Amino acid sequence: MLTLLDLLSAVALLVWGTHIVRTGILRVYGTALRRLLGQNIARRPLAFVAGILVTAVVQSSNATAMLTTSFVGQGLMSLTPALAIMLGADVGTAVMSRVLTFDLSWLSPLFIFLGVVFFLSRKQTRLGQLGRVGIGLGLIILALQLIVEAATPITQAKGVQVLFGSLTGDILLDALVGALFAMVSYSSLAAVLLTATLAEAGVISLPVAVGLVIGANIGSGLLAFISTNMQNTPGRQVALGSLLYKLVGLLVIIPLLGPLVAWMDNLALDPQSMVIGFHVLYNSVRCLVLLPTTTLMARLCETLLPGRPDTGGRATPRHLDPTALDTPSLALANAVRETLRLGDLIDSLMGAMLNVLRGAQTAVTQEVRTLSDEAEALSSAIKLYLAQMPREDLSHQDSQRWAEIIELAVNLNLASDLIERMLRKVQQQKTSQRRSFSDVGLEELTSLHAQLSSNLRLGLNVFLSRDEASARQLLREKRRFRAQERRFTHAHVSRLQHKVVQSLETSSLHLELIADMKRLNSLFCGSAYAVLGTGDTGALLADEEVLPTQPL
Structure with missing residues (x-):
């Protein structure tokens, strides 16, 4: 029980570190990032690249989704480039999952120490907020170490082996479990990194890990859609389009999953690298292939979620995002x-x-x-x-x-x-x-x-x-x-x-x-x-x- 609690606390620390980095970056460079996203990007490739860059900086595709939906909701951006940004956000979070698997353990104490010094001494300045970012980065790296340490003894528990043993590679069941975990942890990045750790420890097989990764992507889409429940219709249309793109990826990968896993088994790579590599490859290929369809997806979202008639009320705030x-x-x-x-x-x-x-x-x-x-x-x-x-x-x-x-x-x-x-x-x-x-x-x-x-x-x-x-x-x-x-x-x-x-x-x-x-x-x-x-x-x-x- 204590081991499981250690694992859950490590995941929570990872989520918290991601939150600190995101909020710190937004407080220092939030205006510039929103200006980057808020520009009327007519070309989809530019919007796609903007989504990758912003997500890599704020360490969260959910944060990029919140920024993008708010712009569309305020009428500052049309639906088509917003969907391109969301596709770029999926690639950005996949790239960050690869970066965070490198051996950066020596950076954790350095980031935390310097971050605390700058944050406490210059809290109200930009340098102080950058110290906050350093604290978050240090906590992320530390959390990844704790996840690996906590997952190791779990592999020896018979109950856990039976639990994960019930996942036999059924892509739909695995995707459902992965989506639930991403929603509970409020981070697809945490779900993917934990899946990679479990695969490295031999707790789950490669087909199960692939299904969990796909499900984690769907879970992030569900989170974004649920979080826009109180927004206006244009903002919800962006989240709906992102979720539909993830479901399309699931439908496309089902017939290809068997040959793909067999090919990955022949690679001379450790399980963790294969899981993270699949995450990057899957999101990159899926998003690049679907990028030309953003106009069609925008029309579909407008059909599924038609805009509400304007009542003419001028008292509703327009800019208080x-x-x-x-x-x-x-x-x-x-x-x-x-x-x-x-x-x-x-x-x-x-x-x-x-x-x-x-x-x-x-x-x-x-x-x-x-x-x-x-x-x-x-x-x-x-x-x-x-x-x-x-x-x-x-x-x-x-x-x-x-x-x-x-x-x-x-x-x-x-x-x-x-x-x-x-x-x-x-x-x-x-x-x-x-x-x-x-x-x-x-x-x-x-x-x-x-x-x-x-x-x-x-x-x-x-x-x-x-x-x-x-x-x-x-x-x-x-x-x-x-x-x-x-x-x-x-x-x-x-x-x-x-x-x-x-x-x-x-x-x-x-x-x-x-x-x-x-x-x-x-x-x-x-x-x-x-x-x-x-x-x-x-x-x-x-x-x-x-x-x-x-x-x-």
Whole structure:
């Protein structure tokens, strides 16, 4: 029992080491890898090679599958090149299984020691994350040694011999067992390496080992398909195509398995080398032969999993990819894109406000209410998405960006609520009380609205670019808005003194709208302080002579 536990723990250590390497690589080079995959690769050979390279780097075909399905789900890549990438991923994981069978035992303590030193001393830097990768590589090599040591005494256990003896070379049964093991261990690589070790120890025959390897490939396809269950239809189509390709490989290899095993028996190679060699050869030949069929497979997947009709709902997040959370820089970039989309909703609400002020729109329409609800939904989605990020692994700069996104999302949500309340005030004034603004008062409000819309767009640009010159310009515009707001307030009071009827009737609403616009302006200009820091007042001081203040 203890021996079996040692074997299971060694497999678990292998899976954990693979996970550490994958997450470490993604955190350091995740943006570059996703850019490599995300490019519109029109040629299938290029997509195929990209799949091999990315899988070799992240040490997991499942990780490549998650990256690819997320790109297709977001509409950044079509289905055909995505399937070519998945075929390349199968070759990449086969090549890595061959590399990991070399005698690299001397590297394990070196990688772990240096990795721990760099990770603990410089955790928030790129070098620290590379140390994390070194720890993972060391654990992988150590786990392979432990698997070999644990499997040796297992070969002497009669129960184990009977268990594996029941596998007589039936390709379907062996493939089923291999698929189950790959799913339990969450790694086809672990399943293949353990199969090679058992074959080397003589626990299983070569035909059984070949069947287990084929099944391990199918198991990885099932894992990818199950993991995309919560994604949209295009992402699931990629995983389905990859699984179908693996099943096609099983059907093709069945009639060829007998002659192939007989030929492999005549080779002067040890069982482990033959198992790993078959894994590399099988995946390489299968993927190269099936590569020209990606267009046909894409059509088949679209037929088997038809896309759901678009309900037109704009509140669903488009860019908050959960698979990017292991790459902080990329996850933050996704949140920035979604926040800019939230800003577009606020800009639409500002347009509705202008229509209401001018009388082109006499009521708060369903579209306005929908925009406000969508803004609140996107703001909540952004906050929940960022809350899932491991803050302890963020660099100082990423932590600042994290806080900036949260702050702007909250400000924009507050702005949407404020705009909707402003529209309801105007609606009540014009419909129930039958009152309207004076021509001069309306001109003042529309002038403030124009400045407000301009500041919103400039604030979003500052948030995106983080340009200090633009941030100072935004603060100057905020200062101008405040000066303009004070002048219009005084002008309105002057009209009251001259007893202008329309101004008297709408005075309360007029002043409330100006005060609300002032609050909106503060919400829109907050991104400038995040870029410059709260202590940078140079932009304000620069306008002291141009825009003198006036007491209210």
